[in-house]
Amino acid sequence: MGASESKLAFKEDIFRLAGDENIPIDSQWWSRFLQLPETAEDVQNLWSANDLRSLTLNTPADRPLHSQSSPRKNAETLIYRTIGRLHALQTRRVYDDPHAPITLEVLNGVRVLTRLLPYIYEADHLNDWEAQFFWAPRKPAEYVNPKSGQKKYFDGLNETKTVPEQQKDAVLGPPLGEQLLDILINYLFFPNFTLPPRNDDNGLPELKPKFVVWQSGIGANKGVGMSKENERNAMEVLRLLLALSSRAMYLAPGIVAEKDVKPLTYLTTQSDRQVILNTLCSLLNTVLKYHQNPWGFSIDLSAANKDSKQALVTYSLQFLLVLITYPVPNNGANEFRKALGRLHRAEDFQFICEGLRQILMQPTSGIFRPVQRLTNQPAAPIAPETLSLFWELLQCNKRFRSYLIDTDRAKDFVVLVLYYAVEAKDDPSRQGIVRMCVFILQTLSVEEKFGKKLNTPFTFQETLPPALQIPNFHGSYADFLIGHIHTLLTGSNRGLESLHPALLAIINNIAPYVQDLQRATSSMLLNAFVSMSQPSFLLANETNYVLLFSLLDAMNALLEHQQEENRRFVDAVVRSRKRFEALRDFTVDGALEELDRSTKERKDAGEFAGVRSPIRNASLDSARATRSPALSNVPEDSAFAIGDDEDEDDEATPSISSHASASVAVPNDALPLQSRSMSEKARGKQPAGLSSFSRSTSQNTSTTSLHALNTHTSNTTYNQSFSPTAEWRGGPRLSTSDPSTNTTTPATATTAKHADLVGAPPSSPSEVKVQTFRWTARALGWYASMLWGWVYAADPARVWAGTAVRLFAVRAQRREVSLKSPRGAVDAVGDTIARRIGGLSLPGGGGGGGGEGGRQTMREV
Incomplete structure (x- = not known):
């Protein structure tokens, strides 16, 4: 929105949305919200928190819940019109020029919903309305003419399609939330938007999604060749999918593992195998292929605001973790987690190990190259999420565990995991990282072959970062592990x-x-x-x-x-x-x-x-x-x-969902077997x-x-x-x-x-x-807090900034401090949240006012 007059006009439209009770439902005025903004920043900056909260005000007692005079009614209409337009742009040619690009309207529709949804989730008084509006079978919407008082019923997704009054309770389709998720998943694989241009038999732009894997790697020998514009579009769709899934942010940690987060339940239990596999492989490959660097040069992962590829990698990894860690209610099967557990090809495991290793070893680049020395690079900003992905692979794929141990790569990862644990151990704000690293090592240690492999001599300590070196060390990997x-x-x-x-x-x-334990290690015990x-x-x-x-x-x-x-x-x-x-x-x-x-x-x-x-x-x-x-x-x-x-076994062992019911018996402890x-x-x-x-x-x-x-x-x-x-x-x-x-x-x-x-x-x-480590509801609360804390703090668009999150507490951080590390304090974020989840009581509803002027970070609850 280059001209100041256009921005002023858009702001006036926002004011009218909150204050005008007489906007006709079929007015073309609604289309301005998808046509005027030119960038994501326009939507983010011009639509203030006060503007959004004015649309979610509780309905006065003297007004019907769905009355036209309620500001919430305008929010309903805006959501209907936005989703309807996204669906129309995907299924039919809506412009006079059939070759006209649909990109701007699609992106603006995505941005409007991304901006609005967190403010709906934070409002407790909207819980029942949200469940009915988004997740009940879709019925005709009602519009009351403010002048005549006459009622009109129509299809909310198509304002031109009226419904007779006698059919006002008819079911028009599946829940609106499910339809929105289907639309967004389609846009992740849509030609001329997130995929390269593709024409149909008539030479016109294709209007059908093409489910393919974005990058070469697992499930694909060749990528589709996404352009930078395709990557930016995919990034914005992923951000909306995260916003839709972020209902967990507005739940208390003690109950988050037991609540049905409808968007995640729908995504993780759908039966379309093609969608699941292509989505999983696209997200996974995007992360693992980012900046493959065989020459050992520094990998700069610090510019998420400037680098659309970095933003795409970050959102891909975070959305992947949100999907595979979600405990489906009633011990239901998480199809994404099952698909991850079914990976079995050695070349896939090699690809995974190398991708994880490239990210995790950035600050320790001399670890596996005895001829090189430490280069003092900063940790990758996505290193915590990468450690989490590594842990999930260990838990849900026993073939991956076996491959890791049989090929001796497990020893390399032991050193890497120990580095992140030891490097963070004295920082109270990063204890979640230490905790996760310890549980990773515990997950590996249950394998008999792993214990035997640790007897291999450890011979390259001089190449390690100072934090990992043990003075006068001699011994095996077992000595090294026990020492730390x-x-x-x-x-x-x-x-x-x-x-x-x-x-x-x-x-x-x-x-x-363990064999041949050294004298120093024996003394430690x-x-x-x-x-x-x-x-x-x-x-x-x-x-x-x-x-x-x-x-x-x-x-x-x-x-x-x-x-x-x-x-x-x-x-x-x-x-x-x-x-x-x-x-x-x-x-x-x-x-x-x-x-x-x-x-x-x-x-x-x-x-x-x-x-x-x-x-x-x-x-x-x-x-x-x-x-x-x-x-x-x-x-x-x-x-x-x-x-x-x-x-194999297809099921994850231990899977998060399989232990959800067991957690009810001991709700306040995450008890290891010991x-x-x-x-x-x-x-x-x-x-x-x-x-x-x-x-x-x-x-x-x-x-x-x-x-x-x-x-x-x-x-x-x-x-x-x-x-x-x-x-x-x-x-x-x-x-x-x-x-x-x-x-x-x-x-x-x-x-x-x-x-x-x-x-x-x-x-x-x-x-x-x-x-073994055992999952409980309390453990899942800690883990969800940590994952969503990373999502909150890493987001350059500040989607959730200023909202009243309850899963963790937030404080503002001075901008000059945040710039000291690649992602500010993000590598420490989420590690402090809900450290004391037992009996957790968040003050003031979770600390919503982080402010939007600076980077956000977590504080210990």
């Missing part, structure tokens, strides 16, 4: 305590296969054991002992299955035997005496104002047992230090350090973190509500045959499993038990 798990366990900020069970689960899963067995850790919370049990179980698996191949680890255990013996003799009284003594010593030394543990006054009326030795004073044969060493040994009572009282998704830290529950213990932080506070009961102190003795079905205490677990520290390996080792 130890870093995440003991060297990260307090917010990552909720990941400790998953980190220990990874060690548990690989322990039966024993140091972690020492920290977890300290009374200050065990008595800090009712269930902290489960972490110790998990570590002991991993150490036991090492000894039971690979004792002869791990002499250094055996030696470390033997040298530390007094630590195990002290834990075997653990009693509550002895632990409390030690804590009191330690507090007094530090107080006398002036370290801090000593506080007597509140649990000292707990119920200790039962007979007092033998005091436990002070673990901190147990002598060792030699000290341990970390330093130098000496020398937590199954807990009683229901104990599980309900889990602290932040024991569930995959921590409770709100505002609750009066505290734990002693391993980081605090390893840095000698002495001002530890204790859980005021934890009282060591007789059940906690003297629970059932652990059965050595099935550790997953009993409630244990530190004393009983250690006595049963480690009475004899190291003996001859058993003639027939017990069955290996893997600890």
